[in-house]
Amino acid sequence: MSHHLPHEAQDGPGPVRGPAVIVRLAAIGAVVLTAAAGFAYTGGWLTPGRLSPERVVDALEANNGQHPGFRRNHAKGICIAGTFTGNGAGPTLSKASVFAGAEVPVIGRLALAAGRPAVPDETSPVWSMALRFLPADGDEWRTGMNNIPVFPVRNVEEFAGFLAATRPDPATGKPDPAAVQAFLTAHPATAAALQTIKAAPPAASFATATYSGLNTFRFVNAEGEEAAVRWSMVPEQTETERPAPSGPNYLFDELIEAVGQGQLRWHLVVTLAGPGDVTADPTVAWPPDRQRVEVGTLTVASVEGEDTGSCRDVTFDPLVLPAGIEPADDPFPAARSAAYAEGLRRRDGEAKRPSAVQVSAVRAGESG
Numbered sequence: 100m101s102h103h104l105p106h107e108a109q110d111g112p113g114p115v116r117g118p119a120v121i122v123r124l125a126a127i128g129a130v131v132l133t134a135a136a137g138f139a140y141t142g143g144w145l146t147p148g149r150l151s152p153e154r155v156v157d158a159l160e161a162n163n164g165q166h167p168g169f170r171r172n173h174a175k176g177i178c179i180a181g182t183f184t185g186n187g188a189g190p191t192l193s194k195a196s197v198f199a200g201a202e203v204p205v206i207g208r209l210a211l212a213a214g215r216p217a218v219p220d221e222t223s224p225v226w227s228m229a230l231r232f233l234p235a236d237g238d239e240w241r242t243g244m245n246n247i248p249v250f251p252v253r254n255v256e257e258f259a260g261f262l263a264a265t266r267p268d269p270a271t272g273k274p275d276p277a278a279v280q281a282f283l284t285a286h287p288a289t290a291a292a293l294q295t296i297k298a299a300p301p302a303a304s305f306a307t308a309t310y311s312g313l314n315t316f317r318f319v320n321a322e323g324e325e326a327a328v329r330w331s332m333v334p335e336q337t338e339t340e341r342p343a344p345s346g347p348n349y350l351f352d353e354l355i356e357a358v359g360q361g362q363l364r365w366h367l368v369v370t371l372a373g374p375g376d377v378t379a380d381p382t383v384a385w386p387p388d389r390q391r392v393e394v395g396t397l398t399v400a401s402v403e404g405e406d407t408g409s410c411r412d413v414t415f416d417p418l419v420l421p422a423g424i425e426p427a428d429d430p431f432p433a434a435r436s437a438a439y440a441e442g443l444r445r446r447d448g449e450a451k452r453p454s455a456v457q458v459s460a461v462r463a464g465e466s467g
Contacts, residue, residue: 167449169216171442173227176210177351177456178408181362181399183232189394192326192369193318195423196234198394204233205397208410209305209354212245217455220350224301228310228332229415230397238421241413243435244310244332248299250381250431251292261289292382303341305354306363307334314417315378315427318369327372327427329385332365332397348456355402355461363399368392379428405454412447414439 166174182202189198197203211218212225229243252261264282265274283290302308311331318326336357346352357363371390377383405411416439417432426432 166214166216168446168452170446172214173210173212174214174216175218175455176208176405176410177354177454177458178403178405178410179207179209179399180401180403180409181205181397183367183395183397185395186393188392189369190320192320192328192371192392192394193423194321195240195421196236196238197232197240197421198423199234201235206231206233206409206413208413208415216452217347219344219347221344226305226308226310229410231410231413231415234421239419240421240424241415241417241419242312242330243415243417244312244330246302246308246310247296247313248311249292249295249384250313251289251296252286253288253380253382257286257289260286288380288382295384301341303339304357305350306336306357307338309333310365313381314429314431315372315381316420316432317425317427319423319425327376327378328369329372330367330369333368335364335366335396351456352461355458358399358402365397366393367395367397369394379430381429381431402458404456404458406451411451412443414443416440
């Protein structure tokens with residue numbers, strides 16, 4: 100079955116003008132930057148007295164409210180399970196056993212990039228797919244991806260500034276357009292990244308979205324050859340018209356119904372960096388003519404609610420890597436790893452509360 104490759108904007112970013120456009124871009128950026136709060140920690144970017152994993156998680160709780168038992172970000176989600184099967188192309192790039200061709204069990208999570216577990220689906224334009232590959236030899240791989248093509252800031256200092264510029268005004272619930280415009284004028288890389296994000300056509304559903312790893316890693320094959328790479332999960336499901344919201348959980352409800360009707364599939368596509376491509380700056384999309392290699396297929400066969408699902412207590416730590424996949428010079432994965440660990444530490448001591456997404460209720464509605 101044919102499938103499309105991830106969309107890449109080919110035109111350069113235009114000027115950002117007009118309060119409505121500024122607020123819309125700020126809304127996208129604010130969601131992504133809330134997710135990025137987990138990237139800031141004392142891993143060499145900031146002095147220990149200024150920011151730490153604990154203070155980052157404190158900030159997430161302050162921004163989103165107290166929701167014991169839930170993740171401090173990407174709080175609303177659903178567990179998925181299935182398999183990944185390599186197609187034989189992966190070992191030329193990486194010696195990781197997940198690419199060897201055997202069917203590998205996978206558990207994962209689809210979620211909204213928001214820190215409130217009952218947020219209506221229509222309010223979050225950024226979605227995530229997190230996966231845990233469990234090959235028979237125990238050399239597992241975890242990865243988190245998002246349905247946007249680039250990240251909106253280059254480093255944590257810019258992150259802090261953008262977070263301040265897009266902070267909602269308590270009186271209006273929206274960012275101050277003047278503050279946003281001032282930041283974007285001073286940081287053209289962020290303005291360009293937001294235009295790239297805005298230019299990417301939104302998917303109609305979780306099932307038809309492309310999920311991209313926004314950070315660069317290194318693949319190493321059995322001969323010791325290395326390549327800087329990024330990857331994406333590209334849907335086999337064809338795009339449809341996006342439905343009007345039919346309830347606060349309409350995206351999740353649709354996903355549950357779709358999996359009930361048959362398996363969903365994505366193709367793992369690896370993009371290789373070319374000469375001169377930036378690997379430590381996730382605001383920059385690599386040129387669309389870069390070599391892309393499809394290395395296997397993810398099949399999602401079942402979904403579970405998070406209350407008791409297999410993904411509930413998993414951190415999708417991006418540094419849980421098999422032999423054959425290594426960190427590159429991008430600092431974000433190490434930062435995310437530390438913040439995720441702190442979030443899990445807090446959740447471990449809290450009572451688990453019912454998820455807003457109830458698989459059994461949707462299935463009951465189908466049969467009724």
